[in-house]
Amino acid sequence: MLEDIEGLTVEQLQQSLPITIGADPRFSKSLKPLLRQLEMWINFQALKADWYGDDNFILSFDFTLVRSLEEKQLTADSWVVETGYAYHYESSNLTTIAFIAIDDLVRDGAGIEQEIKARLTAVANTIAVQHGLLALE
Template sequence: MYNSLPITVVADQTFSSALTPLIKKLEMWINFQALKANWYEDERIILSINFMLVKTIEEKQLTTEHWVVDTGIAYQHQGNNLNTQALIAIADLVKINEGIEQAIKNRLIQVANAIAKQHQLTPLA
């Protein structure tokens, strides 16, 4: 059994701790989505995804060519050990000032499904 959830969500240190309740809610939600999609059925294929909320992807100055970068997201997947590091930008979402939580969920799902596809897992809805 796991000591922690296989999919984690944290915020960059530049964010206020006031985001902690939202971050925990997002973490529980994405893990529940994975559970509903039977991602944890085969213990040999348990994806570990570590999401970090950041202001912008550009501020992280990603230097390695192993990152996949798209609008508002960046991730680095190590298929051999089922581990993914992912960045979710939120500065552009704050500017639209509506539906921020759902927009973050959409980005979490976007990354999770890209990784799931590589391992023939059911996409999250």
């Protein structure tokens, strides 16, 4: 996998990462640096846990920060909904789409970044453990 990333620009590298993090379009664009930092952090955690050891088996995650899960009107039969996050895992292509809610974190005020990280890893670890991968720290 490392051979595949040589010569890529930072933008191309971010687009090719297995774990991406974005935000609902209604959020300020000033969140972009935080989103990139979180994205690099979680991909590095996955690299350390050897999630990318087999090029034929790489889980991908598409995380989106949203204000609340209620606004997404998720159908319970295809989504797993927990406090603060919801996700849908598609086993046929090893892809997970997830929403991370932040309204409650903003209200509480402290440790927002750590709580977002906890929600990201909770989703990622739930899927990874199903496949015998090490949990992220």
